Amino acid sequence: MERKLIFKRMVKSKFFMTGFLVAVFVVIISILSPLLANFDPTANALVDRLKSPGIAGHILGTDQLGRDIFSRLLMGSRYSLLIALVVVSLAAVIGTFLGLVSGYFGGRTDTLIMRISEIFLSIPQLILAIAIMAMLGTSVFNLVMVLVITSWTQYCKLARNNVLVQKNMDFVHASQVMGAGNMHIMLTQIFPNITTPLLITISQQFGMIIMVEASLSFLGLGIQQPTPSWGNMIADGRTYLTTAPWMVIAPGVALMITVLAFNFLGDGLRDVFDPKRT
Amino acid sequence: MYFRYILRRLGQTVIVLFFISILAFALIRIAPGNPARMMLPDTATEEQVHAKEMEMGLDKPLYIQYIKYIGGVLRGDLGTSASYQTSVGSIIADRFPATLLLTAATILVSLLISIPIGIIAGIRQGSMVDFLAMLFALIGQSMSTVWLAVMMIYIFSVKLNLLPALGMGGIKYLILPAITLGYPLAAQVTRMGRSGMIDVLREDYITATLAKGIPESRVYTKYAFKNALIPIVTVVGLQVGYFLGGAVVVETIFSWSGVGQLANQAVGNRDYALVQSLLLVIAAGFALVNLIVDLINAKIDPRITLE
Numbered sequence: 001m002e003r004k005l006i007f008k009r010m011v012k013s014k015f016f017m018t019g020f021l022v023a024v025f026v027v028i029i030s031i032l033s034p035l036l037a038n039f040d041p042t043a044n045a046l047v048d049r050l051k052s053p054g055i056a057g058h059i060l061g062t063d064q065l066g067r068d069i070f071s072r073l074l075m076g077s078r079y080s081l082l083i084a085l086v087v088v089s090l091a092a093v094i095g096t097f098l099g100l101v102s103g104y105f106g107g108r109t110d111t112l113i114m115r116i117s118e119i120f121l122s123i124p125q126l127i128l129a130i131a132i133m134a135m136l137g138t139s140v141f142n143l144v145m146v147l148v149i150t151s152w153t154q155y156c157k158l159a160r161n162n163v164l165v166q167k168n169m170d171f172v173h174a175s176q177v178m179g180a181g182n183m184h185i186m187l188t189q190i191f192p193n194i195t196t197p198l199l200i201t202i203s204q205q206f207g208m209i210i211m212v213e214a215s216l217s218f219l220g221l222g223i224q225q226p227t228p229s230w231g232n233m234i235a236d237g238r239t240y241l242t243t244a245p246w247m248v249i250a251p252g253v254a255l256m257i258t259v260l261a262f263n264f265l266g267d268g269l270r271d272v273f274d275p276k277r278t
Numbered sequence: 279m280y281f282r283y284i285l286r287r288l289g290q291t292v293i294v295l296f297f298i299s300i301l302a303f304a305l306i307r308i309a310p311g312n313p314a315r316m317m318l319p320d321t322a323t324e325e326q327v328h329a330k331e332m333e334m335g336l337d338k339p340l341y342i343q344y345i346k347y348i349g350g351v352l353r354g355d356l357g358t359s360a361s362y363q364t365s366v367g368s369i370i371a372d373r374f375p376a377t378l379l380l381t382a383a384t385i386l387v388s389l390l391i392s393i394p395i396g397i398i399a400g401i402r403q404g405s406m407v408d409f410l411a412m413l414f415a416l417i418g419q420s421m422s423t424v425w426l427a428v429m430m431i432y433i434f435s436v437k438l439n440l441l442p443a444l445g446m447g448g449i450k451y452l453i454l455p456a457i458t459l460g461y462p463l464a465a466q467v468t469r470m471g472r473s474g475m476i477d478v479l480r481e482d483y484i485t486a487t488l489a490k491g492i493p494e495s496r497v498y499t500k501y502a503f504k505n506a507l508i509p510i511v512t513v514v515g516l517q518v519g520y521f522l523g524g525a526v527v528v529e530t531i532f533s534w535s536g537v538g539q540l541a542n543q544a545v546g547n548r549d550y551a552l553v554q555s556l557l558l559v560i561a562a563g564f565a566l567v568n569l570i571v572d573l574i575n576a577k578i579d580p581r582i583t584l585e
Binding site for chain 2: 115116118119122123124125126127128129130131132133134135136207211214215218219220221231234235237238241242245248249251252255256259260263264267
């Protein structure tokens with residue numbers, strides 16, 4: 001498709017533009033968070049505990065230990081986004097590669113990879129993540145690993161289905177006849193044709209990973225206190241729901257806006273590249 | 279044809295179950311600490327630990343241990359829970375009905391809301407109703423279960439004082455957890471119903487029935503709806519996996535004593551035997567649900583069996 005046309009569609013798609021602008025905004029805020037945070041996000045100040053928003057420079061109030069919620073929110077965004085970025089990149093590379101191999105070679109390789117991915121698909125993501133985290137113990141490394149293990153199948157399935165369509169096309173046969181290597185054909189001939197659905201999946205998975213990480217952190221199996229994350233902030237606030245509802249509302253709204261932005265982006269991309277199925 | 283399809287799907291399910299059992303078995307090996315010591319009080323001596331190791335067969339090669347483990351599982355013996363000091367099987371069986379009830383209520387609530395919305399949105403594609411339906415769906419897919427649960431309690435229990443926040447009892451106690459767990463499913467079914475409807479309405483046979491003068495409402499409900507239903511059945515099946523995961527969060531927050539809450543407690547208590555068995559039981563349950571869903575789908579649309 002023509003570049004100009006794609007750009008025109010992007011600007012016209014409300015979903016895409018909203019998602020794109022909000023996502024960019026969230027990313028910029030989280031990069032600039034050390035400059036924007038006006039308090040130390042992990043410093044306790046028991047005198048100032050459970051202050052409501054707006055009091056004494058605490059824009060969004062303070063939590064049960066007197067820590068500034070606005071600063072924690074900003075710091076939490078860094079962890080959430082960075083983890084999602086690392087997880088999505090790793091899972092996309094691993095999953096796409098296995099999917100390409102599986103679809104391209106077929107036969108036993110395909111059966112093996114498909115059986116493995118079926119097993120991972122047949123265990124509910126959060127349950128597997130909880131079991132592994134409980135056994136391995138909590139650390140950021142384990143968290144990333146668990147999230148990759150439970151999400152690579154998405155990309156694998158997608159890449160495989162697309163390869164199955166592509167591999168019998170004339171341009172692939174032509175490359176084979178000209179003696180191009182399998183790896184070369186997979187990466188330079190077939191892969192470029194699946195970038196669009198891949199981009200849509202990545203965008204949706206980004207939001208998904210942020211949510212799963214929040215659930216794990218909420219259950220105490222993700223990011224550990226005193227490091228702030230949106231999930232563990234909601235867990236903290238749950239106990240003070242009647243007296244300090246802002247403790248829950250702030251991280252929840254941030255979580256929703258961020259995930260919504262990436263889902264809008266994914267939907268918008270679909271509109272832009274495939275306008276007949278809006 | 280259908281019979282051969284059943285056999286093939288059964289075979290696949292057995293293979294998946296086999297690997298799940300290996301995964302569950304391997305998981306407890308990578309857990310820190312000595313499994314024999316876990317079963318004993320802190321005051322146990324080295325000799326007692328050693329005796330327990332022999333009793334549990336930990337000195338045998340891994341494949342023997344696995345055979346012993348799987349043999350036990352097949353006879354319904356899932357081991358002993360360290361924190362409850364009773365059989366894991368009976369603990370899980372105790373908690374299962376509560377989760378089943380919650381899951382049933384969740385599916386019911388979300389389908390009742392989402393199917394009509396999705397179908398109307400599909401028929402009136404591009405209208406205001408359609409836009410609102412899509413917004414409802416996108417928000418549902420972007421709402422973290424954790425936050426939704428806490429906000430439900432805040433709005434309906436703390437502020438409005440309409441519904442109980444915690445515990446189990448009559449229907450009143452079921453409403454908040456079911457809506458919390460069901461919203462993401464409702465969101466997805468709304469989208470499936472909508473796109474299914476749009477696809478079906480493009481088909482020639484729909485144009486033909488409309489041209490014949492059969493009333494629109496009848497065409498939609500009688501002809502189009504049935505075909506838009508197939509992907510929905512699949513989604514509900516796949517979402518059961520999500521429920522079982524989401525149930526951990528929702529049951530924990532709403533103090534619903536089901537399998538999900540049990541999983542969270544087991545993790546907190548470092549009760550590895552219980553965590554392992556929950557993984558096994560939940561994954562096996564999910565695999566069976568998907569098997570059933572596939573068989574139902576193949577019955578609705580026999581073309582599936584030709585794949």
